[in-house]
Amino acid sequence: MAQAMKIAIVDDEQDMRQSISQWLALSGYDTETFASAEDALKVLGPEYPGIVISDIKMPGMDGMQFLKKIMGNDSALPVIMITGHGDVPMAVEAMRVGAFDFLEKPFNPDRMSELAKRATGARRLTMDNRVLRRELSDGNQLMKKLIGSSPVMERLREDILDLGQADGHVLIDGETGTGKTLVAHALHAVGSRAGKKFVLVSCAALDEEVLSKRLFGPMNPDDAQLPAIEEARGGTLVLEDVEALSESLQARLLSAINEQGTPAETRIIAISNMQEQDRTCEDALRPDLFYRLAALRITVPPLRQRGEDILTLFTRLSEQFSEEYGCDAPQVTAQEAAQLLQAPWPGNVRQLINIAERAVLQSRRGSGTIASLLMSDHEEMQPVMTTEGKPLKEYVEAFERMLIDNTMRRHKGSIASVMEELCLPRRTLNEKMAKYGLQRADYL
The missing domain is CATH 3.40.50.2300 (Response regulator)
Known part of the structure; x- marks a missing residue:
């Protein structure tokens, strides 16, 4: 709270x-x-x-x-x-x-x-x-927010650390709700520009005239704010929904980039949210601008590719919301864990956040299930149908890991309490914790 x-x-x-x-x-x-x-x-x-x-x-x-x-x-x-x-x-x-x-x-x-x-x-x-x-200025804190031990998240963190040290412009793409703006903050925070300006402009939120003034000026005489290109000088300029730039603004942006020379004085991170099936960011931007912005590239993975990270994230989020609302976090059953793993998650992490909050509110009222929340989001989704078939063993292991993780967290690393609650001998618990990469020190 x-x-x-x-x-x-x-x-x-x-x-x-x-x-x-x-x-x-x-x-x-x-x-x-x-x-x-x-x-x-x-x-x-x-x-x-x-x-x-x-x-x-x-x-x-x-x-x-x-x-x-x-x-x-x-x-x-x-x-x-x-x-x-x-x-x-x-x-x-x-x-x-x-x-x-x-x-x-x-x-x-x-x-x-x-x-x-x-x-x-x-x-x-x-x-x-x-x-x-x-x-948002602490690279370590930001990297901790990119939760998950799945291969795609390990790769994402490695890419951020590598590209954060580079000077080239970056294009971040991926489905809506995957956390692209968080990745942009992390790229800035782990690099040499960490102490410099971080300026974010949403290209889709402003009409062309207002966006032109916000990016390049001239600003109103009584406006203390500088144009974004000037405000971010020496630091990082983030352009959300970069594909929304008109042809004339693309031309002005390309000129501004060319005037900087190499290495760039101001790093530009472009974020693309294009979801059209037959059209990409490359199709929406003029080629010379696209290749300047996409000198380096990061694709943020969708939630459905992150495996048991889904359960880890759900647990962390439900704990945060339960603390905020002053109630106990909902206990996830094996069937509900399987349903969370099977859901298609078109809204990705943003959708998972909403589900976790609603699950906590349901739990506080003593009614409803996680399955009902998933079904309300996807009427076409069957309770136990999966978008990507997986062996039963993987679902069992994911649930087992979540159960041990939750119990260790609840008992603050007390091995004796966890053994008693889960009815496990010490050796078996140690073996399972080693198998799932869980360390007692993380819960103390």
Whole structure:
């Protein structure tokens, strides 16, 4: 579940601190109180997981000085200022400096709760975005997101590490929902441009005029954003749905690439989502542009080719959703495991994410099956029909591996607990873990 937001209450009057703290605690917030701004600043760093409510008139460092200090350390930390009756000019000045909002004494406690809810929501979004940005700049974290031990995923990770160190432009293709944008982030994060700009433009989301300005300019005079070609200089420019570029924009892009020379100052990663049966990205782009963009190429494998990775992914996703929704993850039966392995997965990982979330919600209600979810996505799919025939032994082994993996995870690597739950002797469990590449250290 999401981390509970804290509320730091700063006021030199003890009664006021306590009354605000008690009211907000009843509303479910984790509060901490400070008698002075100086004391509060000792804990209010850029990563403070919450918001601040502060009186504006205090001895020593007053609320305005306090606010300016906070804004200097973290301008995205919401601060709600408490002002005296009639101090409207002071409240206006606080908002100008960066306060989230203000409360005028005597204030309505419900109004304070409403402001606290809005401010903590904004703070949680800021913190989530910071975590995401850190992950998207960390090659190791990104590679961990490319889960799976299937040969096609091993090859994909090797390709990313190899091509990440190269300077050539890259074309990423593959079916929808396979994670092509994640691969683009990983390519940038594991290469020499990791600390440089990463600019992503969706070519299909903008009409030609807007897209032309976004890529090449000129931007509006009052727009602080640079054209993408300039913004990404020295770093990576990612073009999603590159096949949507018009002929005139393809020509301008080719000119921009040619002007860079070799090695390219800005690396371009083109992502193609073409799904037409008789037409490819090569057909949609002019040949000279296609061959420049496809100097290096990665094809992201569809989920149906990833074998038991499907069960591993489903387990991880259902654990994440069960934590988010505050309930137990659904237990997958042998038949359901086979159905997950047999499904055609036209929506790939994106579809699997949706199925996992819906399975957790079903489990919380105590109704429904994974088979029903798969059938609702594919009305034509028979419960035990497979798109690619496999020996029974492979299904059994995939389910067995998932069962041991889940049990080890649930018991945090306790061999004794796993032996007891699965009724396996130590030697048999060791042999099966070695067979499936499972290591106890990964669960501790």
